[in-house]
Amino acid sequence: AHETLAPGAVLMRGFAREGDGELLQAVESVMAQAPPRHWQTPGGHSMSVATTRCGPLGWVPGADGYHYAAQHPITQAPWPAMPGCLMDFAVSAAAEAGYPGFVPDSCLINLYVPGAKLGMHQDKDERDLRAPIVSLSLGLPAVFLWGGHQRTGSPERYRLVHGDVVVWGGPSRLRFHGVLPLADGEHALVGRRRINVTFRRVRP
Numbered sequence: 431a432h433e434t435l436a437p438g439a440v441l442m443r444g445f446a447r448e449g450d451g452e453l454l455q456a457v458e459s460v461m462a463q464a465p466p467r468h469w470q471t472p473g474g475h476s477m478s479v480a481t482t483r484c485g486p487l488g489w490v491p492g493a494d495g496y497h498y499a500a501q502h503p504i505t506q507a508p509w510p511a512m513p514g515c516l517m518d519f520a521v522s523a524a525a526e527a528g529y530p531g532f533v534p535d536s537c538l539i540n541l542y543v544p545g546a547k548l549g550m551h552q553d554k555d556e557r558d559l560r561a562p563i564v565s566l567s568l569g570l571p572a573v574f575l576w577g578g579h580q581r582t583g584s585p586e587r588y589r590l591v592h593g594d595v596v597v598w599g600g601p602s603r604l605r606f607h608g609v610l611p612l613a614d615g616e617h618a619l620v621g622r623r624r625i626n627v628t629f630r631r632v633r634p
């Protein structure tokens with residue numbers, strides 16, 4: 431049951447439902463090592479979504495712009511290692527979507543509580559833009575906004591629920607996207623939260 435949303439973009443509903451307990455446990459272990467926090471954007475605002483990361487490279491918002499770094503900008507500690515089950519999951523999801531050979535070197539974890547949102551943006555800080563981004567949604571449902579190649583215009587809406595996986599590559603890689611404020615609720619496994627995990631290839 432794979433749905434092609436546009437060239438390069440594949441929605442795989444429920445692809446992660448089977449292994450959800452192990453995936454959530456791996457995400458929790460990363461969050462225990464590197465607690466999610468509300469980073470400051472270059473514009474001086476604090477992000478509504480709390481983030482953490484694992485793997486060799488981590489995406490960090492800073493006063494001087496967004497970039498990927500091997501260490502925490504304050505503690506200088508390396509990011510937690512990417513748990514094996516998350517790596518295996520990302521590789522198999524990408525292959526299933528038509529991207530064999532995808533091996534992520536970065537994993538970003540977004541933690542949403544009710545009310546948290548993500549404004550429209552492009553993901554363009556990765557040096558390797560030929561590689562797709564694999565996204566895994568856990569917990570409460572969210573409305574995902576999918577725009578075009580310009581910030582303006584009315585985006586399409588997709589409801590992403592626990593276990594949904596989307597792989598974004600090819601001509602879809604640089605489209606604007608965002609997430610509406612999370613509605614309140616309670617998820618049996620994840621609680622009053624939504625966790626989105628994205629796997630990226632930064633270095634060619």
Ligand code: MD3
Nearest residue numbers: 540553563565598602603604605607626
């Ligand atoms: C479409 N996260 O972390 S994942 C992000 O649900 C991000 O937390 C959202 O956008 C979230 O940067 C959406 C889906 C996603 C990720 C990357 C994309 C969609 C994308 C890159 C290009 C186009």
Ligand code: FE
Nearest residue numbers: 551552553607
């Ligand atoms: Fe994004």
